[in-house]
Amino acid sequence: MCEQVIPNPPNIIAIDGPAASGKSTIGNLIANRLDYICLDTGIMYRAVACKALREGIDVFDAEKISALSERIKIDIRHASEEDGRQFDVLIDGADHTWHIRSPEVNQVVSEVSVYPRVRGAMTELQREIAKNGHIVMIGRDIGTVVLPDADLKIYLEASVEVRAQRRYVEELGRGKKVCLVDIEESLRHRDEIDSGRSIAPLRAADDAVIVNSDDMTVYEVVEHVMRIIAQR
Ligand code: DC
Secondary structure (H helix, E strand, C coil): CCCCCCCCCCCEEEEECCCCCCHHHHHHHHHHHHCCEEEECHHHHHHHHHHHHHHCCCCCCHHHHHHHHHHCCEEEEECCCCCCCCEEEEECCEECCCHHHCHHHHHHHHHHCCCHHHHHHHHHHHHHHHCCCCEEEEECCHHHHHCCCCCEEEEEECCHHHHHHHHHHHHHHCCCCCCHHHHHHHHHHHHHHHHHCCCCCCCCCCCCEEEECCCCCHHHHHHHHHHHHHHC
């Protein structure tokens, strides 16, 4: 692979898109190529959902979930173990890197993400992290709400069938017992909540470049996005 050095790449790059559209994989690879940091904001909402489950808080209790989101401490650090993780996720000091990816968290994370105070608390943290630039930030509302002035906005999409198939293969590769139909159903459920909520719904910003990865490999998507970056 010929890795071309791009003079003056966009300082802040937003990547939005539905669950399992490859945002995290693509975002991390792009950030590596540019020597930028990468923040997957889904981790933060997952951390709130994970902590709520662990504390036995009802995810439909808006007040308790909101209060939790305002006191939670989320640290994302370099991976301390070679077990397939991209980084460590610490919640109030404890390692929950894998818990935040569990089916239980998948099931409730979209519900937790709907509450205005939760979104407010996470948005504030995300803007603070983006302040120094040289960042690729991944989520659902980065280009529309969190960083509307981002220098480049990518909206990464893929059909639900393709996303489910990719997630299925990924989970099998991790040695998990999974069912393709359940994965697809869970993705449809999350898509519906993420796109249907009234605050910061999942949608492409008007000035986003839409990339459909249905027929592309990871390598092709990265090359495609790198060309878009080079043209800015
Ligand atoms: O990208 P992900 O699957 O890890 O995201 C988990 C959930 O977090 C997703 O269903 C919706 C929510 N989320 C959000 O509402 N806004 C973001 N910027 C990122 C994620």
